[in-house]
Amino acid sequence: MKLKRLLIGGFSLLLAIGLVSQMSVAHADADYDKAKANAPQGLPLSNYFKFGDFAGNSAKVVDTG
Secondary structure (H helix, E strand, O other), X not given: OXXXXXXXXXXXXXXXXXXXXXXXXXXXXXXXXXXXXXOOOOOOOOOOOOOOOOOOOOXXXXXXX
């Protein structure tokens, strides 16, 4: 009898964790999409950095947009 209660309790716990994790993932994706759509553009970095002038320097500024 005690084993049956333990198995039912464990199954119920796993079921509850599965349901909660599914709900939070969908909610997080919706928040991320909304935040990404409303995010301001980044700062222009072209005036803040200077390319190094030493041998072997292959640094580049890339456009992520």
